[in-house]
Amino acid sequence: MKFTCDRQLLTEAVLNVQRAVSSKSSIPALQGILLKAKQNSIFLYGYDAEMLGMTTEIPADISEIGTVVLSARLFGDIVRRLPDASVHIAADDHNVTTIQSGQSHFSIVGIPAEEYPELPHVSSERSIRISSQVLKNMIRQTIFAVAESDAKPIHTGTLFEIGNGKIRLVSVDGYRLAIREEMVSSEEQDLSFVVPGKALQEVSKLLLETDEPCTIQVGSRHILFIIGSYTVIARLLEGEFLDYRAAIPQTSSTTITVKTSDFIDSVERVSLLITDRLKSPIRCLFDEDTVRLSSYTPIGRASDQFPAQLTGNSVEMGFNNHYLLDALRNAEGDQVKIELNGPLSPMKVLPMEGNSFLFLVLPVRLKASED
CATH class of the missing domain: 3.10.150.10 (DNA Polymerase III, subunit A, domain 2)
Incomplete structure (x- = not known):
């Protein structure tokens, strides 16, 4: 196998494909990238034999078709640091592979392509x-x-x-x-x-x-x-x-319209006292035209509030701060609609119009000592 190709294209392909390569495997070939030189392209394959596989091709000047498996980690480290705009790669009958670029020259031992498992085939019917x-x-x-x-x-x-x-x-x-x-x-x-x-x-x-x-x-x-x-x-x-579908509440007793960034900023502020070691729910009081947030941990207390439009009953609930932030950060639009059905029912986060997304966040039961 002999070919010459653009170093940048090869580097991008190797760095992407190696993410599908198994980091630990009883089959040495699965810790490598399979290279196939044929016609006017180089095909690269990464596969963990369990969950994930990835293939791609890049244009190349092929002098001799062939195949070889190279260590994904080593090959990736080498091509990333090559000095020239092009790279020449050749593998002999014993899978010894030379990599040349400018004044840099490497010779590494490859693995026979026959030892590389075949990727699953998927029909294109659906x-x-x-x-x-x-x-x-x-x-x-x-x-x-x-x-x-x-x-x-x-x-x-x-x-x-x-x-x-x-x-x-x-x-x-x-x-x-x-x-x-x-x-x-x-x-x-x-x-x-x-x-x-x-x-x-x-x-x-x-x-x-x-x-x-x-x-x-x-x-x-x-x-x-x-x-x-x-x-x-x-x-x-x-x-x-x-x-x-059965997990989504079908009714709500409270509907709140909030500015998404206001809610995110407020949660982030009262989360400053919460750590992996000092865990505590965020207490949310949805009341009339204001949402009041607070947190309490052994190192102190925090409170904050922001304006909102509420229809229905006032309600106080507790939430894991990370789960609440994930839902709010992934919502689209400057405003979101929040639907509640009491303190122990999940919070629904919805777009102002339509149904392009729906996020549910389960509440955390609040303790009286957190008041």
Whole structure:
């Protein structure tokens, strides 16, 4: 295998693909990047053999076709520091690979490509196309609520529901729920699947780099995201996802309209006394035309307030400050509508108009000693 290519293009490709590479594996090849030189392109593959795979291609001047697997960490460190605008790479029959750029020369031992597992195949029978920017925003506004614990592995991913010209993403972790919905041009009906949060984080990073539409292909066990020159493949999660519709309160006794930035700033201020060691809920009193916030920890007390428009009953509730901030920071619009149904029912955060997003934040039961 022999080829010459642009160093910057190679560096970007290696740094992206190596995020899908297994950091620990009993198969040495899976800790590497598979390079394939054919025709006028170099194809790069990263795969952890469990959850995630990524491929891409870059243009190159191919002198000799071939394949080799190189250590992702070492190869990435080398190409990132090469001095010249171009790089020449050659691998011999024993997988010894030379990397040259300007006056720099490296010779490293590769792994036979035959030892690299084949990536899963996904048919293109069920596919949709969606704006990259829309999908990026939908992921950003729901991934914060994906469960980090694998007590219920299905909830470490985001539910996709496609049908009736809409795509809906749903994440839940037991303490909050996030829903984001958009119109989409698709003839698919009643299509639902759960994508691992880890895969969506990598998809989101790649979506930053392109304005082209993203194509999603769904198979029985795997999913493909085609983003520009990159393809991300992920294993779909299996199990029974929460019946999220049943978790959403259908009625409310209090509706509050607030300026989103006012609420965020106020929560951040009263959170200054709360740390990982000194945990305490934020007490929120929704009353007439004012929202009053307070916190209490062994190092002191804090209080703040901001104006709001309230319809219905006054209510006092407690919230985890991080969960409350996540919902507010991911809401779109200068103002949001908040619906409450008593101190122990979840808070609903909604747009002023429409139903493009819905966030639920479960309250924390307040103690009398916190008054």
